[in-house]
Amino acid sequence: MRRRAIVMTTTAVAVAVLILGIPGAIFAMSLSWHQTQSELNDRAISVASVVDRLDKEQTHITARLLDRMTEQSREDLYIEVEYPDTVVVVSGENPGEQSLHAEVFSATGAVVCVALPRAVLIRSMMWMGIMALGLITLAFAVGVLVALRQSRKISAPLIYLAAAAEQLGAGKVRPHIKKSGIEEIDLVNAEISRTAERMAGRLAAERQFAADAAHQLRTPLAALSMRIEEIEYLSDDPAIAEEVHKSLEQIDRLTGVVDELMATSQSEAGGTTEAVSVSRLFARQDDEWKKAFSRAGRNLVFDAADVGAVLATPGSLAQILATLIENSLKYGDGTTTVRALRAGKTAMLKVSDEGRGIDAEQDEDIFEKGYSTGGSTGIGLAVARELAEIDGGRLELTRRTPAEFTLTVAAVPISFDPDRILPQGAVLTVGARRTRR
Template identity: 50%
Template sequence: MRRRAIRMTTIAVLVAVLLLGIPGVTLGVTLIWRNAIGSVESRASEISTFVEQRFEEGNMVSQVYLERYGDEDGLFPARIVLESEAGELAAGQRPGGSRTISHTVESPNATVRVEVSRDDVVLMMTLAGGVGVAVILVAFGAGVMVALNQSRKLSAPLIYLAAAAEQVGSGQTRPQMEKTGIEEIDLVYEELVRTADRMAGRISAERQFSADASHQLRTPLAALSMRIEEIQFLTDDPEVSEEAGRCLEQVERLAGVVEDLLTVSRSDSAGNTEAVPLGPLFEQQREEWERSFQSAGRLLSFEDESEVAVLTHPGSLAQIVATLIENSLRYGEGATSVRASKSGRGVVIHVADEGQGVAPENVDSIFTKGFSTGGSTGIGLPLAKNLAEADGGRLELTQASPPIFTLALNAVPQALNPSRILPAGSIISVGARRKRR
């Protein structure tokens, strides 16, 4: 947008300068030429009139009179030649060069010829043309500077408007942006605010539904769990006690599934992204998982090559990374590496190990809810994928063997001012993870 504005403004300035400057320079050069010719003609006529008047009065014209006319200030130095019956008189310096501009006036008693150097006239025309071209270049340069200044004033509000739209798209319910004073941009921003308000209403309704569903589902499951535990405690039949224990395990697993599904629902509608630095998050994950990897005789390493913050939901990124690390610990082999790098306008986080990875027939099903090859509920990876998509990111299995999981997230633009663009909030401290299935 900025380049286009600069190009359009520069072209307009160039056309205006050329349309006014070239005719102006041409007119100035032409006027100098015509003034030189007119000066020679007028001076010759004036001298001829004076000479004729002297002859009619019976007086002669001396060298002194011609020198006086030759010494008069004119546009160019002139040579005056007077031819009469008394002979030829000349005054003034002979024009340099072989080309001259001359004019001859003949009268009954004498002939007067005035000459000026054509090279002097051409030199003055060249100087005038050079001055005109310099003025054109200065005017064009001033126009380009104005174009750059105006393009900055126009492009900056558009950058902030794009950031506000990105906030709405990533779930921020109230974009933060000051009015620019440009009517069209302010109208678009006001419409974004209205859209964000409508989204906030829907999010509030969804949150209320999630809370009601959580209460309605947890209470019966808790009561059922208590009844089964009571049966298991009161019965003396080993078979009944064993079956009650199995039922209790199924209830607990069902409660865990309900909790995970409700977490997905809340994460899809939370809409409160912030700037999350990767350094503190990696350090927290190191402290949480390093001991477990050491106990398994394996190495866990973290590396942040991006050195930028990402736009994500508080806690979501920690849960996604922890899920991938836990899966690597449970199903992978060898060293596990967590590496973040810059990719275009975003950041990608690779979690890889040296194990056999995912079987080819399971690659397309690994992110499907309920799919599991290790006896779990099959909620961990689908939940992590949904959390990533809720924050505008993407979680993929980019390599099956050895396995490499790639998490792509939006980075905070370096050209923007976070204090004006990003929502106000403290640096996120990642809390301890909960148990995952």
């Protein structure tokens, strides 16, 4: 956009300068030529009047008087007065044929000729052309500077508008938008703000509904658990006891899902995506998990590369990454590698190890709530995927053997300055991991 504005403005300035400047310079040169010719005619008429006045006194004009008249106008002027009696009086140097001249006949029959060398006039016109060319160049330079300044005024609000739209698309429902002073851009800004407000209201209503549903489910589940435990105490039948244990296990899993639903609804996920520094996130996770991997005799390697920052909810991003690392520690083997890659407008956080991997039939099941191959509640990956989707990202199993999980999130454009475009204090670090099931 900025380049187009510069090209359009400079083109308009160039066309205006060429259309007005060059014809103006030619007109000025032509005017100078005609003005000089008019001055020669006026000077010849003036000399002829002096000749007529002196003729009444029966005397001829002298060369000294002509010299004085020449000095009053131009030093390079040539004046010649030829009387009918063949007397010729001259002043100055005869320029010959290469001259601009004017001839006038006096009332007494004398011929007055006034001439000026063309070289003098041509030299004057050349200086005039050089000055015109300089003014044209100056006008074009000023036009380019104005184009650069105006393009910045136009492109900067568009960059901020793009950043706000990207934040809105990534889940931040309250992007910081400032008025630009350009009516059309401010109208789009206002519409984005209204859209953000509507999205914030809908997300708030959804979170409230989830919280109410979770709260309403928690009490019946607690009562059901107590009733089943009471049945276990009242019966000595081993079959009944086994069924009671299975029922309680299912209730515990359902309670865990309800708790996660409550935690998600009460969190600010999906409404407060911020620019999170990947290198700082990796440093925090390394500090948190390196002792656990060391006790297990395994290595944990982080590689943040040059990804910069990503748009995500800090707590959710930390929980997703910690879930993947914890699963790698529990079910994987060898060195666990956590690396970040940039792909256009997105960033990919990959967690892989050197274990035997995941069976083909378990590709999608591992993300289902309650599914587990190691005796856990089986909701860690399910919640991690939900948190990723809430922030506009996705969590996938990109390789089965050895296992590799990839979290794809929106990346903050490198050309944007987070401190200017994103909210104040935009590049955030993340706190300690939250408790996971």
